[in-house]
Amino acid sequence: MVRAFWSELPKFRRWSVLASAGVMIAASVFIAYLTFHQIASGATGPEMTDLIQSFRTTQGLVAIVGQARSLIIAIALIIVSANIAAEWSQGTLRNLLVREPGRLRWLSGKMLALLLFVAVSLALTLLISATFVIAVAQSQGISTAAWTSPEGIRIFLSFFGNEALCLAGISFLGLLIAVLARSTGAAVGIALAYVLVPEGLIAVVWPQGSEWLPVRVFNYVVGATVPSVGPIPPQGYPAALSVALLWMAGFVVVSAVVFRRQDVKA
């Protein structure tokens, strides 16, 4: 598994992977700036109420940088599902499995590397967004003392931890879809379509049931930290966290079982 992990690292030099992380960072900074600008310029509206209320509190910084969460989730899902499915599409999987016939070892190493890449991208995104927003706020004479207070930093770190957990869940969903789809285009299409359509539809027709669906549950874990950046878990944080971990375990187990038995014809 360690060799598989190390062998994945050079692949992150591909421009498509680096560009995805770059887009995540740049778009998140831009969204955070727009959000800050709206609040600072006195914009009002029902969708702004929560943000305005938390702006000058210890949750203010997270409330602003967290507005790009949907984008971060989508990009992380694309990075993971495309990266794994591309091994089939490019035919490179056959080279890799000849060199590492232990399929689960290879998949574990690859997944570990991808999770690390997503976590590092997330950390850079939040750090750069937060630094930028703080700098802009200070340049405009807006106090950032609450954001940088010990409580503010604790909330920021808690948000980072839960967001990383959410992205881990999303990544395992991407893994499952890639293993089943075995094609980059299909995997990315199915992954995005699943996140955008089915869970939303189920939420409309069966709100209570949708509380336990994977993407919703992963979002609950983050919403429990700062309500303005995610839905508040109706079942409570511990229950939401437990269900999220169960979903992750389920995705990993199904992916492993399918991949281990799969014929590699690519």
Added chain:
Amino acid sequence: MEVIMTSSPDTSQSPQLATDDAPSSTLAIETHNLRKHFGQRKAVDGLTISIPAGTIAGFVGPNGAGKTTTIRLLLGLVRPDAGSATALGQPLTHLRSYLPRVGALVEAPAFYPSLSGRTNLEVLARLGGYPHSRVSQMLEVVELSDRARDRAGSYSLGMKQRLGVAMALLPDPDLLILDEPANGLDPLGIIQMRELLRRLRGQGKTIFLSSHLLGELEQVTDWLVVLNQGKALFSGPARELLDRDRGLVVETEEATQLDLVATIATAAGYPVTQVNGSLRIACPASFAEELNRRAGEAGVTGITLHVLEASLEERFLAMLKGDH
């Protein structure tokens, strides 16, 4: 193909060939009744072959014959539905015990197009646990050192093929499985590939070579497996296959002399047929000398003897038509 003396496959460096009943330890690959179906389609249908260690074994068959599926079965990429097989003496179920000693190029070479050739090799070297220096060595072997830092996606077809061969050679394999390695290579590249394969065989390695270039196979292989519709039509020494239908063609100016030659050949136990005023004798080429001597003793002069030898292409086509 009718020639007075034909070129024969180079066996100058070939080791002693094992036979089908050789013990498994001398066989690099052995399959018994191997089967693989994809839905209703029988890709490999009761395949039984054996390939001695230390040979270059050609793997021949029309498109869809099951060559690539067989290779994938040997590499553990697909699982057999029935039958058994060993590679380097280990059963297919023990991939970890033999795959580290196997190098493979399956179908078209696959790589990460936006990474350099060197980085593509580094990915596999890290995964296989090979020293970093091995990457540079392999780039030199396939003569890609000058372009090693260029994007693999910018390589020509021949260069991609060389990169694929370098990937296969990374583990310094005992068994090298190559699927169409000469694809896209220019004539010089094909000659270099041929020399590389002979050099590797000289080092005691086994090369399982799938190719449609029958002329090329004829030059380098000392073992042949002919596959059609998932079944082996032939598995044995290349010379054995090429020697089938070998014979002598005798031409004289006088019919009576031809009758005398026919009598000599028939007395020696070889079937004789008359074709357009010449004789065709189904016999080994070595009989030519004896026939010439006996004909001289019988007073027959002025005969011309031709050794008749079928090319691999002719033998292959005949086998596919069921004429074997």
